[in-house]
Amino acid sequence: MxxxxxxxxxxxxxxxxxxxxxxxxxxxxxxxxxxxxxxxxxxxxxxxGFVNCHSHSFQRAMAGLGERISGEEGQDSFWSWREQMYHLVQSLNPDTFKQIADWLYVEMLESGYTSVGEFHYLHNQPDGQRYPDQTELATRLYDSGVETGMRVCMLPVLYKNGGLGKPLEAHQLPFGMTDLDEYDNYHQQLQAKVPEGFQLGVTAHSIRGVDKDTMKAFSGRYSERGIPVHIHIAEQPAEVEDSVAFYGKRPVQWLIEDIGINQNWTLIHATHVTDEEVSAMAAANAVVGICPLTEANLGDGIFPMKAFMAQNGVISIGSDSHIRIDPFEELRLIEYSQRYKLGARACLTRKTSVSPGLNLAAACYAGGLQSLKMNTGFxxxxxxxxxxxxxxxxxxxxxxxxxxxxxxxxxxxxxxxxxxxxxxxxxxxxxxxxxxxxxxxxxxxxxxxxx
Ligand SMILES: [Zn+2]
The missing domain is CATH 2.30.40.10 (Urease, subunit C, domain 1)
Incomplete structure (x- = not known):
């Protein structure tokens, strides 16, 4: 004591x-x-301690490397950054993977984060071959957490398709799972390895990475268990266009109307949403996981935070690609992006608090708890x-x-x-x-x- x-x-x-x-x-x-x-x-x-709801730990090793022009000026985008990320993946093994996470967690703790949600999608060897113990890489992240004192919520990712209606491409094979049965089996193995005080949730990579039938089955199996359920969604305009062309609906609209979400879900980014989608996410009481520094760095766009918070929408923050590790800066950027967009100050206040700083901090502690369900943040x-x-x-x-x-x-x-x-x-x-x-x-x- x-x-x-x-x-x-x-x-x-x-x-x-x-x-x-x-x-x-x-x-x-x-x-x-x-x-x-x-x-x-x-x-x-x-x-x-701050709750970091969205991390891809290995991406810390490419911070600052994806900034240069790689082709036509003005054409660099999320998608060219993604090529860099695929390249890094090819050079990693379990030991180097853990070394990056070790340093990342040291840095996160030094900046005030004490818990993290690992949106963990690197499951396989570079050529897609399974490790003899399929949980090899995930357990390395738990090990990093135990060693450094970072509380980890593992969010292993189901990543099955390379795009809407497309199989995985060769450079996506390190992330792939054949089907939901393989994922369930993997998840059960991992369940036995969760350190005390840590957490295990589930994740569908995106509507690009999981087809409709599989998403429905995934949601049916995991949505009501009271564990965290995460997904990347509507980060880029191209994803919205593809979704409209393929499903006849926008990504968030499709997820809510055709799959169904609840308070266990965290929608990562949700950048490109209509007023109706904003209201529907708030009504569903799902968390929106905002990653302001990464979204700025990748040129994603600005989430309509003022409208979402005005409808009591639940939010949390994530450092995602780890271009910088600083929870204070993430919160500042949420408010500043609204100021740029709306031409106003003190945008994210409420009747109960005239301070945007206090309002944002309190919102992110509550949302972080709901998102990772780890009994921390208060x-x-x-x-x-x-x-x-x-x-x-x-x-x-x-x-x-x-x-x-x-x-x-x-x-x-x-x-x-x-x-x-x-x-x-x-x-x-x-x-x-x-x-x-x-x-x-x-x-x-x-x-x-x-x-
Ligand atoms: Zn992400």
């Missing part, structure tokens, strides 16, 4: 002054009263004690005024605010640096020599 006192503590919804709490044997938070007999570790400003009794102590000597932190603190942190601060990070009450980041930082950075340096 360890005991703490926070000068200010954000419990996931509001700021509380002078909070005493303990962490029990299971690594869970319990509020408590001060007592002479216990020694309380003093903390300054404390927030729950500092309340029974939740995992996954928390971040912030730097007290940064200009954004000097006032310590609960009215403006989140706005100062998001709009005038960033990941440099993170000082100490605890996962399940166990400290893993010390004054901005993870205990494995040097070791994992050296491994990455060696890896970059050979990739």
């Amino acid at each position: 360890s005991y703490f006192h926070a000068r200010w503590l954000f419990d996931g919804e509001q700021w509380l002054a002078d909070q005493y709490f303990k962490v029990d044997e299971k690594g869970c938070y319990q509020g408590c009263l001060t007592s002479q007999s216990n020694t309380f570790t003093p903390l300054g400003v404390v927030i729950p 500092l309340k009794d029974g939740f995992y004690a996954d928390f971040v102590e912030l730097q007290s000597d940064h200009p954004a932190m000097l006032r310590e005024d609960p009215e403006t603190l989140w706005d100062e942190m998001i709009f005038a601060g960033g990941r440099e605010l993170v000082k100490n990070v605890f996962n399940g009450g166990k400290q893993v980041v010390f004054d901005g640096k993870h205990s494995l930082h040097d070791e994992k950075l050296e491994a990455l340096r060696a890896l970059y020599q050979v990739l």
